Amino acid sequence: MYSYGTPKTCLLTEAEGLHQFHRDLPPTPMWLYNGTFPGPTFVNQLGVPTVIRRINNLDPNYIGFGIPETSMHHHGGHQGPVDDGWPLDFIVPGQYRDHLIPNIVPDGDSNEWPSTLWYHDHTIDHTAGNVYHGLAGMSWHFDALDTGNENDKDPNKKPLRLPSGEYDIPLVFRDVALNQDGSLFFDQLNDKGQVGNLMTVNGKVAPYLKVARRKYRFRLLAGSMAREYLLSLSDGSPFQIIASDGGLLPAPVTATQLRMANAERYEIVVDFSRYPIGKQLTLDDFLVYSPTGDGNKPDGVSTVGNPLMLFVVDRDAPDNSRVPLKLRPLTPVKGVKIAATRDLVLHRTNGMWVINDTVWNPAVPMFKPKLGTFEIWNVSVKGGGWNHPLHIHQEFFRVLKRNGVAPAAHEAGRKDVILVWNDSPVQLLVGFRTYTGPYVFHCHNLGHEDMAMMAWYDVQP
Numbered sequence: 176m177y178s179y180g181t182p183k184t185c186l187l188t189e190a191e192g193l194h195q196f197h198r199d200l201p202p203t204p205m206w207l208y209n210g211t212f213p214g215p216t217f218v219n220q221l222g223v224p225t226v227i228r229r230i231n232n233l234d235p236n237y238i239g240f241g242i243p244e245t246s247m248h249h250h251g252g253h254q255g256p257v258d259d260g261w262p263l264d265f266i267v268p269g270q271y272r273d274h275l276i277p278n279i280v281p282d283g284d285s286n287e288w289p290s291t292l293w294y295h296d297h298t299i300d301h302t303a304g305n306v307y308h309g310l311a312g313m314s315w316h317f318d319a320l321d322t323g324n325e326n327d328k329d330p331n332k333k334p335l336r337l338p339s340g341e342y343d344i345p346l347v348f349r350d351v352a353l354n355q356d357g358s359l360f361f362d363q364l365n366d367k368g369q370v371g372n373l374m375t376v377n378g379k380v381a382p383y384l385k386v387a388r389r390k391y392r393f394r395l396l397a398g399s400m401a402r403e404y405l406l407s408l409s410d411g412s413p414f415q416i417i418a419s420d421g422g423l424l425p426a427p428v429t430a431t432q433l434r435m436a437n438a439e440r441y442e443i444v445v446d447f448s449r450y451p452i453g454k455q456l457t458l459d460d461f462l463v464y465s466p467t468g469d470g471n472k473p474d475g476v477s478t479v480g481n482p483l484m485l486f487v488v489d490r491d492a493p494d495n496s497r498v499p500l501k502l503r504p505l506t507p508v509k510g511v512k513i514a515a516t517r518d519l520v521l522h523r524t525n526g527m528w529v530i531n532d533t534v535w536n537p538a539v540p541m542f543k544p545k546l547g548t549f550e551i552w553n554v555s556v557k558g559g560g561w562n563h564p565l566h567i568h569q570e571f572f573r574v575l576k577r578n579g580v581a582p583a584a585h586e587a588g589r590k591d592v593i594l595v596w597n598d599s600p601v602q603l604l605v606g607f608r609t610y611t612g613p614y615v616f617h618c619h620n621l622g623h624e625d626m627a628m629m630a631w632y633d634v635q636p
């Protein structure tokens with residue numbers, strides 16, 4: 176049906192291990208991919224498939240939150256149903272499973288090639304506990320346009336030459352709560368989504384990064400259970416947003432703050448050349464979650480930033496990188512034929528999170544789109560004042576409208592997570608171009624997801 180090139184293979188082992196969030200904190204027992212949190216970063220090239228052999232070496236007798244039966248979803252990836260991490264396709268300790276990440280694009284359209292994805296556990300009813308345990312990592316994507324080499328002067332290609340190598344840096348945000356002994360605190364009865372009091376970046380509380388006076392590319396992932404972020408640099412200075420969930424934007428967007436819902440990715444370029452050596456600044460979050468509150472939505476916006484990490488400008492360095500005015504084009508959606516229009520109402524009823532009044536039902540698909548078609552999905556939240564970051568598997572969607580009008584430029588690219596709240600319905604264009612079969616869609620507040628705010632569609636031949 177599809178033919179792929181010779182795959183690259185990699186091993187991904189899930190096992191217990193100790194992780195230290197800060198040198199002054201006791202080590203925390205976690206579940207780690209290849210021994211680290213976040214897990215190893217996969218590096219993908221367009222057209223070169225990767226096979227991930229995932230081995231479950233967790234303790235079969237484990238008791239606590241989460242479950243040592245694991246599934247794995249390459250979030251945002253365009254992969255077949257058997258490789259996608261269907262929540263019931265879990266493996267038990269001692270088993271392994273191979274995931275083919277084909278690294279193809281729908282319709283062969285290289286505009287659909289992503290930039291920063293992530294992967295994480297996706298086991299039915301236990302995604303929050305398993306991801307919180309540490310089962311999450313990043314997946315980066317390169318091709319002839321975004322080569323990952325800022326010095327690429329090949330005249331036959333037109334590489335963008337974005338900041339690369341040691342100047343291309345992941346920033347995974349995750350809030351945690353620890354018990355006295357350093358173990359993770361997790362409230363299994365919390366169906367609102369857990370928020371923690373310790374903010375971490377790349378698994379560290381209050382880390383610092385020594386930076387050179389030049390441009391950096393940062394790949395941001397809101398990798399929490401529920402928490403949203405509103406990010407700014409402490410001096411309020413601008414940065415350029417160059418990518419969202421589904422890859423590079425058509426053009427950089429200059430901003431001084433950035434809102435992120437759980438599971439969203441954005442990439443920004445910060446130019447530190449404007450600062451003198453010795454300058455220190457922080458990356459701050461402005462959203463308030465009260466300790467007695469819940470993860471349904473932030474309680475408010477603070478006027479004072481909460482620093483997540485420190486940048487210390489400590490040297491000069493050459494900078495051949497560029498941020499061109501044109502990045503990766505958006506394939507026009509005008510004139511696309513619409514095969515169906517669907518409504519998705521996100522809501523809470525009888526203490527359950529529901530989509531169109533139904534909870535997760537593995538036996539019955541909510542929709543049956545036809546292969547090779549596009550649909551319009553109108554997504555809204557009914558009552559309650561809750562926020563829901565909706566995630567759709569299999570193919571990036573486009574946000575046609577937010578609240579009746581065109582979305583902001585940074586939300587107008589290819590995306591796979593969209594935050595929906597009361598009074599802000601969205602209209603999405605969703606494609607089903609490559610694979611038949613079952614794919615899930617769900618709220619990516621993991622507390623909501625595990626409390627059954629998930630459904631699936633079954634692409635028909």
Ligand code: C2O
Nearest residue numbers: 248250297438566
């Ligand atoms: Cu990031 Cu269905 O998940």
Ligand code: CU
Nearest residue numbers: 563618620623
């Ligand atoms: Cu939700």
